Amino acid sequence: MYLVIEYCEGGELYRELTKKSCFSERQSAAYVTQLAEALLYCHSKNIIHRDIKPENLLISHDGSIKIADFGWSVHSISSRRDTLCGTLDYLPPEMVAGESHDARVDNWSLGKLFW
Numbered sequence: 001m002y003l004v005i006e007y008c009e010g011g012e013l014y015r016e017l018t019k020k021s022c023f024s025e026r027q028s029a030a031y032v033t034q035l036a037e038a039l040l041y042c043h044s045k046n047i048i049h050r051d052i053k054p055e056n057l058l059i060s061h062d063g064s065i066k067i068a069d070f071g072w073s074v075h076s077i078s079s080r081r082d083t084l085c086g087t088l089d090y091l092p093p094e095m096v097a098g099e100s101h102d103a104r105v106d107n108w109s110l111g112k113l114f115w
Helices: 013-020 025-044 104-113
Strands: 057-059 065-067
Touching: 013 057, 025 065, 025 104
Parallel strands: none
Antiparallel strands: 057 065
16 A cells, blocks of 8 residues: 655755754644644544654645655544553653543644643
């Protein structure tokens, strides 16, 4: 199986963040909005990404954010999951506690990312 995605010449959001150390409020708001809309779409299709972090967000030629690395993602009609996965810095409390989780783990990571 192969996954073909758009070439994102801006690279990882992580790289841009390390270069600039922080983004302007306007840029941060644009990124938050784009990522929230992308997650809303994924969740409407029963997809939970489970590893939202700057290294998994790419910047396209027009400066928009694209979600990448769906390695930990799951497509499930059942909204509850039990797998501990993702990146420690962005894990929600329920995963750390070993409790079941749902699509809201992506929302936690979004908030943690832009905190």
